[in-house]
Amino acid sequence: MAFQPQTFPQFSKLPLELRDLIWGYALPEPRVFEVLDSPSSTQCQNTPSGRLMFADVRNEPPPSIARVCHDARQAVLRRYKPVAFSGTVKHLDLQRDIILLDSYLQVKRLLKVIRLLSQIEPIRRSATRLALGTSWGLHTGLHLRMFHRTVQTKRNMARFLQYVSKFRQLETIILVVYQRSAFNIRLRCPEHQRLPWRHYDLYESYHYNFNVNFNFDNYWLRRPYQSKLVKFEPEDDRTDMEKMQSSLPRHSKQCVHDPQPRGYQVHDLKGTFEGWLQKFAEDETLGPSLKVPGLETATLTWIYTGVRNGTFY
Numbered sequence: 001m002a003f004q005p006q007t008f009p010q011f012s013k014l015p016l017e018l019r020d021l022i023w024g025y026a027l028p029e030p031r032v033f034e035v036l037d038s039p040s041s042t043q044c045q046n047t048p049s050g051r052l053m054f055a056d057v058r059n060e061p062p063p064s065i066a067r068v069c070h071d072a073r074q075a076v077l078r079r080y081k082p083v084a085f086s087g088t089v090k091h092l093d094l095q096r097d098i099i100l101l102d103s104y105l106q107v108k109r110l111l112k113v114i115r116l117l118s119q120i121e122p123i124r125r126s127a128t129r130l131a132l133g134t135s136w137g138l139h140t141g142l143h144l145r146m147f148h149r150t151v152q153t154k155r156n157m158a159r160f161l162q163y164v165s166k167f168r169q170l171e172t173i174i175l176v177v178y179q180r181s182a183f184n185i186r187l188r189c190p191e192h193q194r195l196p197w198r199h200y201d202l203y204e205s206y207h208y209n210f211n212v213n214f215n216f217d218n219y220w221l222r223r224p225y226q227s228k229l230v231k232f233e234p235e236d237d238r239t240d241m242e243k244m245q246s247s248l249p250r251h252s253k254q255c256v257h258d259p260q261p262r263g264y265q266v267h268d269l270k271g272t273f274e275g276w277l278q279k280f281a282e283d284e285t286l287g288p289s290l291k292v293p294g295l296e297t298a299t300l301t302w303i304y305t306g307v308r309n310g311t312f313y
Contacts, residue, residue, distance in 0.1 A: 012071060023075040026065045030096040032131065032227040032300060036105060037113050038086045048119040053086040055102075060090040081122055094126035098174065098229065100300075103133035107145050111159050118166040127167050131174040131229075131298070134269065142177060142265040147272055157276045161292070170293050175273065177232060177266045178299040226303040234266035234297055266297050 011019065034055035066076035080091040101113055110132075117123050136142045146156045164170060274295055281292045 019071065020075045020078065023065065023072055024079075026072075027076070027079070027093075028063050030093075030098060030129075030229070032098045032100050032229055033090065033092065034100045034102055035085065035113060035117070036102070037109055037116070048116040049083075049085050051086075052113065052116050054088050054090060057086075057088050059088060062091045081126075083122065094123065095128055095169075098129045098131050099123070099127060100131040100133060100176065102176075103135040103145070105133075105145075107151050107156055110145070111156065111163070114160060114163040118163045124166055125168055128169050128171045129174060130164070130167070130170060130172075130293075131176050131300075133176050133179070136178065136261050136265075142261045142269050144175070144269060144273070147269075153276070157280065161277075161280050164293065165291055170291075172294045172296055173273075174229070175266075175270060175295070175297045176229075176300045177234075177269070177297050178260050180299075180301050182301055182303045228301040228303065229298050230301075232266060232297045232299050234270055235263040236267045260299070270295060270297050 011022075014022075035052055036055060038051055038053040062073075062076045062080045066073040066080075079093045079095070081094065082089050083092050083094075099117065101110055105113065117127075132144065134142055134144050145151070146160065147153055164173070277292045277295065
């Protein structure tokens with residue numbers, strides 16, 4: 001058998017761009033960071049970053065690959081930059097990671113968060129993807145608050161795009177049309193022998209991997225430690241009868257067995273949003289500098305885990 005060397009000293013002689021590309025294969029998948037306006041009143045709230053907060057208030061260091069060696073750390077820090085909101089510091093790769101504004105933000109708060117984000121130079125300069133949460137119910141359908149009949153959609157969309165246009169690298173707005181949670185908990189006997197038990201069919205919209213610690217040492221759930229965003233390609237799957245009745249209130253019994261919004265609901269919402277984007281793109285009164293980003297729809301899974309002594313397992 002040919003001798004396999006344990007080291008590769010020539011790696012440091014490769015061009016910087018090639019080394020960064022190689023280290024990039026060890027980086028985590030793009031992550032989702034939920035941001036909202038901060039309700040607290042502190043001395044730092046006179047700055048935009050002090051008036052915002054992460055929904056998950058834990059500090060997050062750069063990815064663990066940064067601890068492998070000096071070269072890996074430098075490669076990671078060229079991508080991941082510290083972002084601090086209300087004292088919480090997280091390291092984000094704004095070329096890949098996604099900032100989410102969830103559906104419980106009323107229109108006024110949503111516009112406030114967008115405005116504050118557009119005033120923070122690192123985000124304004126580097127963010128490429130922004131996600132908007134939607135609300136969905138079995139009988140109420142799929143909605144985005146800015147399109148509700150009780151608000152002034154034209155004025156709100158004009159302000160929204162005015163702030164969005166300040167993001168220099170923004171390429172895509174993502175409509176998150178469905179969210180669910182996945183729980184990872186492990187069965188653990190007193191001898192610390194793990195006994196995995198998996199059950200995925202309790203509810204269709206929730207996935208569980210139970211991991212109960214029989215020693216009861218800090219097994220409670222914390223904020224999600226991982227997120228998974230999957231692109232959703234909507235199709236107008238309405239039947240002819242549904243299309244005829246689309247203007248009427250929908251109370252279809254089929255929805256009871258379908259935990260996710262129908263394809264036509266996503267298709268209609270995306271079409272409405274695209275219509276407004278196109279309308280403002282053609283509006284010369286907004287100025288030629290208005291850059292209209294692309295639009296995508298996606299589903300989002302929040303993955304939770306147990307915590308022991310402050311460490312995920």
